[in-house]
Amino acid sequence: MFRHQGKSRTLKQNIQIATLLSFVAGIVNVVGFLSFGRLTTNVTGHFALFIYDVADFDFWKGTIYFVYIFSFFFGSFTSSFMIEIFRENKKLNVFLLPTILESLILINIALITNYIVIVHPDIIVCLLLFAMGLQNSFVTKISNAIVRTTHLTGLFTDLGIEISQLFFPKSNNDKINLTSTIKLRIYIIIFFFSGGLTGWIIYSKVDLKLNTLFVGASILIFGVFxxxxxxxxxxxxxxxxxxxxxxxxxxxxxxxxxxKQNKIA
Structure with missing residues (x-):
């Protein structure tokens, strides 16, 4: 699941890593929104708000949205940089590094918020966005851009295109590959939703609040081991x-x- 890259990956391996990571992303997204009223798995909404404030000449107010966007970007950069810099080490599974770092971030956020009052919630939001940038970059790289797990906009776009292609079998010779891709995307959507629902139940009903992030981190660590x-x-x-x-x-x-020796003898 965490070892093969690109074309060497099977559909089963892609589904395994997609369901695991999309479930965690669903948890993080709900926890971030319920805690701080911010989306923490993608930057599309933040970019719109940033443009709105800039257009309204409220540059200082819009700065925080730029920081959100940069946090996600920096997480993506860090993930790819870690993979590339350690790629030559044959004894090390470099694709585990971003996942381990993501787990540590989620654990530390949950731990710290148990002992200190959150005076600057934007720092936590930035850390969550950084963690999701790590995850999205890693899974994009390992799957050769087939799997995306932290947001659904492009996913629904691709799914709509691919389902429409099923109605034109003559122009699509590789029906097996097409149905496999559709199956993968449906799994991601289902588990993202399931992760979000699970996160909401644990956050609100079980009343774990930000400790819900322990659940996401535990799932990641279990998957790695x-x-x-x-x-x-x-x-x-x-x-x-x-x-x-x-x-x-x-x-x-x-x-x-x-x-032979017996024959010679």
Whole structure:
């Protein structure tokens, strides 16, 4: 799930990472909105408000929206930069780094807000936007821009286009790939909604407030460790099979050598 990149990824791997990350994004989006009245998984609305304030010559007021936008951008930049700078390290799964950093940000926000009064909520909003920038950049990079998990505008656009193509089978030869892509996008939408609903229940009904972010971080950490554990099992099985085949070949060679020696004798 966190190891293969681009064309080497299967539909199953893309669905796994898409459902995991979109569920977390849904939680973060709802928690950010309920806590601060701000959207924390995309910057489209913030950009509109920034333009509105600038057009109204209220530059200072619009500055905060620019900071929101920059936070998301900087998260995206940081994610890609981390992946590239550590890419040469073959022993390190570089695609885990942004996910781990995102988890740490969510955990620290939840922890800190339990002990201090939030005087400047915009700082928390910026951190959440930074975390979502990390996530969106990472999943875009690993899936070769097939998976996006932090906002749904482009997703619904692509889904509408792809569903319309189903009505014209003659002009779309690769129906299997088309239906796979539609399936992936539907999974993202469902889990983004499910994450948002779960976040609302935990935030409002269970009354965990910003501690709801612990749930999102826990899901990310579980996904990372599960993927690593599963990878180790698959790798060990493969090594065992290769060793078994090698031993079998060596045994066959030894038997053939003994037969040759017996014939010579």
């Amino acid at each position: 599960y993927d690593d554990f599963r990878y180790r099992i698959i790798r060990n099985r493969r090594k065992y099979k290769e060793k078994k085949i090698a031993n079998h070949i060596a045994k066959e060679i030894t038997i053939n050598e003994i037969k």
